[in-house]
Amino acid sequence: MGVFDRMAAMGHEQVVFCCDPDTGLRAIIAFHDTTRGPGLGGTRMLPYPDEEAALEDALRLSRGMTYKSAAVDVDFGGAKCVVIGDPHRDKTPELMRALGRFVEGMRGRLYTGTDVGTYPEDFVHSARESRFIVGLPVEYGGSGDSSVPTAFGVYMGMRAVARHLWGAEDLAGRTVAIQGVGKVGAKLARELAADGARLVIADVDGAAVERTAAETGAQVVDAQAVFDVECDIFAPCALGGVLNDDTIPRLRCRAVAGSANNQLAEERHGLELHRRGILYAPDYIINAGGLIQVADELHPHGPNPERVRHRTQAIYDILLLIFRRSVELGVPTSEAADRLVEERIARTFRLKRIRT
Ligand code: NAD
Secondary structure, rough: OHHHHHHHHOOOOOOEEEEOOOOOOOEEEEEOOOOOOOEEEEEEOOOOOHHHHHHHHHHHHHHHHHHHHHHHHOOOEEEEEEOOOOOOOOOHHHHHHHHHHHHOOOOOEEEHHHHHHHOHHHHHHHHHOOOOOOOOOOHOOOOOOOOOHHHHHHHHHHHHHHHHHHHHOOOOOOEEEEEEEOOOHHHHHHHHHHOOOEEEOOOHHHHHHHHHHHHHHOOOOOOHHHHHEEEEEEEEOOHHHHHHHHHHHHOOOOOOOOOOOEEEEEEEHHHHHHHHOOOOOOOOHOOHHHHHHHOOOOOOOOOHHHEEEEEEEHHHHHHHHHHHHHHHHOOOOOHHHHOOOOOHHHHHHHHOOOOO
């Protein structure tokens, strides 16, 4: 399929290719849907095998951002920037400044900041060229480490799971298996341990598991074995695509609730979980704490950490609503979430016909 056909099929508005041979910058910026506001999405830098893989990632991730923003009701649309290159070798201050100039040229249609392969410090260079950079280090006016609200949002999501499945949000005595104890997973583990949950953790990074096990008393299992752990909640906090044809039959949990993006390998895997009676907390809702924090930097009345916490806490209510709708409509939670988002976008579209 050609680029225009793919854009039309997925509902994209615009794709921008940015090239600066002097700094080696090759970036693709995809705008999915800006009905609800300017595009907001991080900049991912990876050594993509080819341009096709980079374009595919930009299209997929920008669509995800539309859904995430609408689900937690922040006034932004979906966009994503991908930079083709090895972040360890190719990322230079000059490249980040060149990116900043392209972002500035979009005059506020795009707000961007960190994602895989980029750090808040990198964007200090971009921010010399653009007013539309978010997630800068605190000393540059940014809101700091986004994994803090993300982990808190996942924790609140787990409490919603407990309320829905067991009638009380208390996680004491529940067994939670966490795949990946990096920035989000480790913070989540500490919060759950403080609540008296029993933890099983796995990570390919030996130092990360040792550190978290020492802090929380978690049992450690091999990274390959985490799917087979008998538990109440399985929390994918490492990679996308972990809920697939191979792993779903192995799961021994009542619910899946974790921070990883794009957990379902394909949409049909949401139905497969539903069929097996495993409650799935849609990833783009439960992991939206970081987005809420970044979006709050642009609040018309200035940023406010209390508001971020309050809105992240509301992930609990949004998930309970999705779980209820899933039961009422007899559809998987992933589908109930998508429907809610699509209704919200349609409502905003109707509202915006009123000229201001
Ligand atoms: P991170 O890189 O700090 O942590 C990921 C951890 O997963 C690392 O410790 C890594 O060693 C481990 N890991 C990688 N492959 C693994 C495997 N096969 N088995 C077990 N462990 C494995 O990243 P993070 O910021 O903690 O993010 C975790 C996930 O949550 C990612 O999918 C990310 O996209 C998503 N997410 C993060 C944020 C945020 O604010 N940081 C926001 C939304 C979504």
